[in-house]
Amino acid sequence: MATSTQQSECLAPPVDAEQFKAGMRGLAGAVSILSFTDGQQTAGLTATAVMSITATPPRLMVCVNQSTFAHTLVKEGSSVCINVLSSADQYQAQIFAGMVSDIAPEARFDQGGWIQPENMAPQLPSALVNLQCQIVEILPASSHSMVVCEVIQVCTHPDQREALVYFDGHFIDVSPANNK
Numbered sequence: 001m002a003t004s005t006q007q008s009e010c011l012a013p014p015v016d017a018e019q020f021k022a023g024m025r026g027l028a029g030a031v032s033i034l035s036f037t038d039g040q041q042t043a044g045l046t047a048t049a050v051m052s053i054t055a056t057p058p059r060l061m062v063c064v065n066q067s068t069f070a071h072t073l074v075k076e077g078s079s080v081c082i083n084v085l086s087s088a089d090q091y092q093a094q095i096f097a098g099m100v101s102d103i104a105p106e107a108r109f110d111q112g113g114w115i116q117p118e119n120m121a122p123q124l125p126s127a128l129v130n131l132q133c134q135i136v137e138i139l140p141a142s143s144h145s146m147v148v149c150e151v152i153q154v155c156t157h158p159d160q161r162e163a164l165v166y167f168d169g170h171f172i173d174v175s176p177a178n179n180k
Contacts, residue, residue: 030085031164059148066140084129
C-alpha cells in the first residue's frame with residue numbers, strides 16, 4: 001500500500017452533523033431541480049441527491065426533505081420531473097435552493113421559461129435533460145424520504161453540453177472539453 005505525502009485529517013467517531021457536512025463537501029454532485037405537481041399545485045427544489053437505480057424498468061431515486069412543501073406533493077403521489085441542470089441554469093438552481101431572497105417560493109416557476117406539459121411536472125427547457133417520472137415508492141429515511149420514481153419520458157437537449165455541479169459549497173461548470 002502506498003503512503004501519502006499529503007496530510008489528512010480523520011476525526012474520531014461518533015461523527016456529528018457538522019463533521020458529516022464538512023466531509024460531504026468533498027462529494028461533487030450533479031445539480032438538478034426537482035419539480036412536482038398534483039395537477040393543482042406545483043413545487044420545486046434544488047437537489048444533488050439523485051441517482052439511477054435500474055434501466056429496466058427505468059427507475060431513479062431522489063431524496064426530499066420531509067419538512068418541505070414539495071414533500072406534501074410527494075406523499076400525494078404527484079408527478080415529478082428531474083431537470084438536470086446545465087451551467088446556464090445556475091441562477092435557477094439558486095432560486096430553487098432559496099438563495100434568492102426576493103423571489104417567493106410560489107413565484108419560482110415565473111423565472112426561466114418553465115413549461116408545463118399536460119399531466120406532467122414543470123420542465124426547464126434549458127436543462128441538459130428532463131426526466132418525467134411517476135412516484136412508485138416512498139421510503140422514510142430520518143429527516144428525508146427516498147423517493148423511487150419510474151421514468152415515463154426523457155427529453156434531451158443536445159445543444160446544452162456544460163453541466164452544473166455542486167462541489168465544496170460552490171456551483172461549478174463541467175464541460176466534456178475540460179477532459180481533453
